[in-house]
Amino acid sequence: MNWISNVVRPRITSFLTTKREIPDNMWVKCPVSGQMVFYKDLEANQFVVPGSDHHMRMGADARLINLFDEGKYEAVELRDVPADPLKFRDGKRYTDRIKEARAKTELKDAVLVGEGSLDGRTIVAAAQDFRFMGGSLGMAAGEAVVTGMLRAAEMKEPFILFAASGGARMQEGILSLMQMPRTTIAVQRLRNANLPYIVVLTDPTTGGVTASYAMLGDVHIAEPGALICFAGPRVIEQTIREQLPDGFQRAEYLLEHGMIDMVVHRHKMRETLSRVTSLMMANRAPAEISTADKARLAKAAANLEARSPAAAANGATKPLNGADAPLSANGPATGTGTAAMNGSGNAEHGKAAAANGAVNADIITPEVVLSAKSKRGKAKPPSNGAKPK
Amino acid sequence: MSAPAIRTYLDFEKPIAELESKVADLQTLASGEDSVSITDELHNLQQKAEQALADTYAKLTPWQKTQVARHPDRPHCMAFVNALIEEFTPLAGDRHFAEDHAIVGGMGKFAGRSVMLIGHEKGSDTESRIKHNFGMARPEGYRKAIRLMEMADRFSMPVITIVDTAGAYPGIGAEERGQAEAIARSTDACIGLGVPLISVVVGEGGSGGAVAIASANRILMLEHAIYTVASPEAAASILWRDSARAIDAATNMKITAQDLLAMKVIDGIIPEPMGGAHRDTKATIEATGAAIANALSEFDGKSTDEIRTQRHDRFLEIGRSLS
Numbered sequence: 034m035n036w037i038s039n040v041v042r043p044r045i046t047s048f049l050t051t052k053r054e055i056p057d058n059m060w061v062k063c064p065v066s067g068q069m070v071f072y073k074d075l076e077a078n079q080f081v082v083p084g085s086d087h088h089m090r091m092g093a094d095a096r097l098i099n100l101f102d103e104g105k106y107e108a109v110e111l112r113d114v115p116a117d118p119l120k121f122r123d124g125k126r127y128t129d130r131i132k133e134a135r136a137k138t139e140l141k142d143a144v145l146v147g148e149g150s151l152d153g154r155t156i157v158a159a160a161q162d163f164r165f166m167g168g169s170l171g172m173a174a175g176e177a178v179v180t181g182m183l184r185a186a187e188m189k190e191p192f193i194l195f196a197a198s199g200g201a202r203m204q205e206g207i208l209s210l211m212q213m214p215r216t217t218i219a220v221q222r223l224r225n226a227n228l229p230y231i232v233v234l235t236d237p238t239t240g241g242v243t244a245s246y247a248m249l250g251d252v253h254i255a256e257p258g259a260l261i262c263f264a265g266p267r268v269i270e271q272t273i274r275e276q277l278p279d280g281f282q283r284a285e286y287l288l289e290h291g292m293i294d295m296v297v298h299r300h301k302m303r304e305t306l307s308r309v310t311s312l313m314m315a316n317r318a319p320a321e322i323s324t325a326d327k328a329r330l331a332k333a334a335a336n337l338e339a340r341s342p343a344a345a346a347n348g349a350t351k352p353l354n355g356a357d358a359p360l361s362a363n364g365p366a367t368g369t370g371t372a373a374m375n376g377s378g379n380a381e382h383g384k385a386a387a388a389n390g391a392v393n394a395d396i397i398t399p400e401v402v403l404s405a406k407s408k409r410g411k412a413k414p415p416s417n418g419a420k421p422k
Numbered sequence: 423m424s425a426p427a428i429r430t431y432l433d434f435e436k437p438i439a440e441l442e443s444k445v446a447d448l449q450t451l452a453s454g455e456d457s458v459s460i461t462d463e464l465h466n467l468q469q470k471a472e473q474a475l476a477d478t479y480a481k482l483t484p485w486q487k488t489q490v491a492r493h494p495d496r497p498h499c500m501a502f503v504n505a506l507i508e509e510f511t512p513l514a515g516d517r518h519f520a521e522d523h524a525i526v527g528g529m530g531k532f533a534g535r536s537v538m539l540i541g542h543e544k545g546s547d548t549e550s551r552i553k554h555n556f557g558m559a560r561p562e563g564y565r566k567a568i569r570l571m572e573m574a575d576r577f578s579m580p581v582i583t584i585v586d587t588a589g590a591y592p593g594i595g596a597e598e599r600g601q602a603e604a605i606a607r608s609t610d611a612c613i614g615l616g617v618p619l620i621s622v623v624v625g626e627g628g629s630g631g632a633v634a635i636a637s638a639n640r641i642l643m644l645e646h647a648i649y650t651v652a653s654p655e656a657a658a659s660i661l662w663r664d665s666a667r668a669i670d671a672a673t674n675m676k677i678t679a680q681d682l683l684a685m686k687v688i689d690g691i692i693p694e695p696m697g698g699a700h701r702d703t704k705a706t707i708e709a710t711g712a713a714i715a716n717a718l719s720e721f722d723g724k725s726t727d728e729i730r731t732q733r734h735d736r737f738l739e740i741g742r743s744l745s
Binding site: 114115118119121122123124172179201203205206207208209210211213214215217218220221240241243244245246247248249261262263264268269272273277278281282290291292 | 634685
């Protein structure tokens with residue numbers, strides 16, 4: 034009996050599972066041209082079909098891997114949300130649907146948040162995964178978007194979002210709808226901190242997602258051919274009972290109608306995002322500094338005075354290709370900002386900081402240090418902070 | 423209490439309808455002659471009818487509430503405005519494209535102070551329903567709401583919103599002109615307000631079209647109003663590809679004021695007269711006015727930051743204490 038259960042059964046199971054492990058999606062058919070593409074080739078080409086240039090849907094993890102330097106990022110920890118407060122059933126239990134989606138995608142829910150560096154600059158990015166219940170916006174996804182944005186605001190770094198969603202998650206009812214105002218609050222935190230919020234609209238972005246955080250970015254970038262809308266084509270056709278025009282609600286149509294800034298090929302996405310965030314961060318006005326921050330900054334500044342320039346230079350020997358934007362603008366501050374960070378030995382941010390040359394680490398950005406030391410006279414008056422809209 | 427001549431009964435109100443028509447018949451008879459037996463019988467029947475009404479309304483199902491919330495005789499936005507707002511001065515247009523009558527708005531005096539009022543108007547007869555597009559706004563409606571909210575903020579006017587919509591209008595033009603963006607920006611305007619924003623869902627709170635003007639400091643609902651992520655029909659068509667299963671969707675989605683209060687999505691319920699708001703609109707509107715005044719007074723003396731922070735905390739907390 035023991036021999037059977039310990040040896041034979043596992044062998045049988047492993048034999049069966051190995052067999053099943055041969056992916057049924059080795060070959061993928063292009064929905065436009067109909068050509069068959071080898072999955073590995075597709076993956077290597079960022080899921081753009083080589084011949085037809087059709088942009089296939091892409092998982093959240095793949096998005097982040099393609100965005101961050103060397104494909105490395107650290108997942109931002111997300112708080113747990115109630116599992117199924119409505120005890121919802123639609124033929125199947127909602128909890129079972131979640132389980133299935135988790136098994137299929139290896140994700141906890143539809144939004145993945147990561148931090149890492151993009152051409153040396155620390156950024157926070159979130160990607161929505163359409164495979165997870167249609168990328169639907171429920172409490173978990175809402176919490177993820179909020180957490181990601183607040184994390185970026187806390188780090189004073191840009192936030193990039195890849196949207197892909199069928200809209201609100203019906204199984205969570207009103208609690209799903211409430212993610213619209215919730216995420217909007219987080220967008221305002223980014224805005225009030227003068228931090229770039231870039232939205233990449235991918236196929237498809239619809240419903241409550243489009244009608245909240247996905248349309249509130251500073252810069253809207255869409256992938257070619259992506260369906261982007263509030264009400265889906267099916268709903269509209271049912272309402273007005275007529276055929277919709279060709280290309281209706283596609284990325285190019287939205288560009289023409291002034292809803293997005295650009296349509297960008299996936300192969301150019303990373304460099305575009307890097308350029309846009311760099312340009313926006315280059316001579317950014319500092320956000321209003323809270324009194325608590327001021328006290329910390331004064332301390333950091335005092336520490337700096339005591340340090341030799343050599344120590345500061347030391348700090349700058351890290352892979353500082355992040356020396357681009359805010360740093361170069363403030364010449365001498367480059368070293369000080371970095372040194373201050375190193376000196377403060379912020380364990381929590383150590384990893385991220387080391388990875389990107391320590392541009393950010395918490396609140397001690399060069400321009401903030403400068404204004405605390407008031408070497409450049411008064412920091413820009415906090416007009417933005419005084420009256421957040 | 424004189425009943426209106428023609429009353430629209432909902433399908434589940436049939437027993438009540440029969441009793442009430444008998445009462446009406448007897449009343450006409452009784453007015454003719456002065457017989458004691460008729461008066462007794464009338465009294466008896468009246469009691470029966472009232473009891474039937476009370477029994478039915480004490481345990482309305484979510485789907486029945488949906489029907490009550492959509493009752494054609496239910497008071498709509500302008501009824502509240504006319505009764506509660508003095509010197510109401512309607513303001514029109516989004517300054518970009520058009521005037522959308524599905525969302526009405528304007529300044530006026532409420533309980534002695536200047537306020538901005540914004541609400542979905544469904545209309546009350548065929549002509550006005552068409553004019554107001556059945557309360558389904560296009561981007562222009564939301565952009566007007568944004569304009570009025572920003573103005574209210576500058577002039578320290580509290581904002582009151584009356585929510586009553588099946589949802590934002592799904593049409594080619596609406597999509598073309600950025601329905602999603604307009605809703606997102608309107609929610610954004612709500613969230614950023616430095617003046618108190620009080621919302622009352624008086625009928626249907628439908629999806630993003632409702633959230634756009636209801637992301638408020640205090641959200642109140644009439645007793646039989648509903649507030650949904652998508653109308654039961656739309657949800658059924660998404661979940662089962664069959665809008666006929668709206669009843670199942672309504673039952674499953676937790677859309678009633680009572681459910682929403684339990685989940686702390688809303689802050690209070692305004693009781694309706696027996697048999698629903700449409701049976702006594704005056705009492706309904708008075709109760710609503712009192713509830714709004716009460717909610718507003720909670721923000722007296724509060725700074726813009728405190729008001730804004732309260733609103734942010736309120737929404738960020740939603741769902742966090744549920745299990």
